[in-house]
Amino acid sequence: MEKAAKRRRLCDGVSGPGEERQSEGEASEPKSPCGSPPALSRVMSQIQIGDLHWNKIKRTNLDLDYTILFPKSVASSLLEALEDQVEYFTGDLARVRCLAMAQLTQKTATYGDPGLTYKYSGVQTPARPWLEPLQHIRDVLARVTGHDYNFVLINRYKDGNDKMGEHKDDEKELDAKVPIASLSLGQERNFYFKHQDSRPPKKFNIEKVQMQLQHGSLLLMNPPTNQFWYHALPPRKASQGVRVNLTFRKVVARLGKTDNST
Ligand SMILES: O=C(O)CCC(=O)C(=O)O
Numbered sequence: 143m144e145k146a147a148k149r150r151r152l153c154d155g156v157s158g159p160g161e162e163r164q165s166e167g168e169a170s171e172p173k174s175p176c177g178s179p180p181a182l183s184r185v186m187s188q189i190q191i192g193d194l195h196w197n198k199i200k201r202t203n204l205d206l207d208y209t210i211l212f213p214k215s216v217a218s219s220l221l222e223a224l225e226d227q228v229e230y231f232t233g234d235l236a237r238v239r240c241l242a243m244a245q246l247t248q249k250t251a252t253y254g255d256p257g258l259t260y261k262y263s264g265v266q267t268p269a270r271p272w273l274e275p276l277q278h279i280r281d282v283l284a285r286v287t288g289h290d291y292n293f294v295l296i297n298r299y300k301d302g303n304d305k306m307g308e309h310k311d312d313e314k315e316l317d318a319k320v321p322i323a324s325l326s327l328g329q330e331r332n333f334y335f336k337h338q339d340s341r342p343p344k345k346f347n348i349e350k351v352q353m354q355l356q357h358g359s360l361l362l363m364n365p366p367t368n369q370f371w372y373h374a375l376p377p378r379k380a381s382q383g384v385r386v387n388l389t390f391r392k393v394v395a396r397l398g399k400t401d402n403s404t
């Protein structure tokens with residue numbers, strides 16, 4: 143697609159209910175979201191961590207924190223940069239991943255520190271070297287969470303037909319003490335958590351936790367959430383815009399030393 147047209151579509155696709163909520167209390171919104179954006183590094187270093195409004199969501203063994211991390215213009219600039227720069231898996235690796243997770247329809251990419259690899263839905267995934275926009279986000283997340291993330295999994299949902307099935311991110315390679323930090327850009331989508339005991343064979347009736355993941359939002363999945371609760375992004379045919387989700391993770395195993403038994 144021609145770049146200007148792509149840019150227009152990306153910016154169009156993120157208006158709606160999220161926009162109103164996002165603009166509340168955000169005085170320092172940089173101008174001209176789709177014109178010539180201010181340098182991302184400068185804008186992102188100006189994000190005031192202390193001004194963020196957090197929603198805490200707690201249930202038995204579920205602990206989430208949700209906020210709008212980036213104002214709309216910054217989130218749109220990030221989405222645009224990532225649409226230009228991220229290289230998604232193609233060929234065999236993409237095919238294996240689809241077979242491994244039948245309910246996975248979106249495109250994926252992984253970036254991180256040199257030599258890192260991560261086994262995700264049965265597939266060993268090598269990390270490409272950090273891209274500049276990803277480094278900026280990683281650095282903001284270090285300020286927000288106090289954790290140094292070394293790996294990011296990127297999922298691109300081209301429209302509301304793309305989805306992700308129920309799963310837990312409880313792989314052995316992950317440092318279980320570090321929350322998974324999930325940044326959403328683009329089309330707002332529904333997301334839910336379901337307790338493992340309320341899946342077949344059902345032991346208990348535990349209510350699902352549902353939320354909307356807005357453009358520029360950050361969701362922290364704190365421990366022990368991923369040991370007990372599945373999460374999923376169901377399809378939404380009416381949601382036609384592109385969505386890019388980045389889950390920042392702390393991987394503890396190095397290339398060649400990962401356990402291949404799972
Ligand atoms: O797209 C999302 O919001 C979820 C992605 C996710 O759960 C994952 O990458 O493990």
Ligand SMILES: [Fe+2]
Pocket residue numbers: 309310311373
């Ligand atoms: Fe996940």
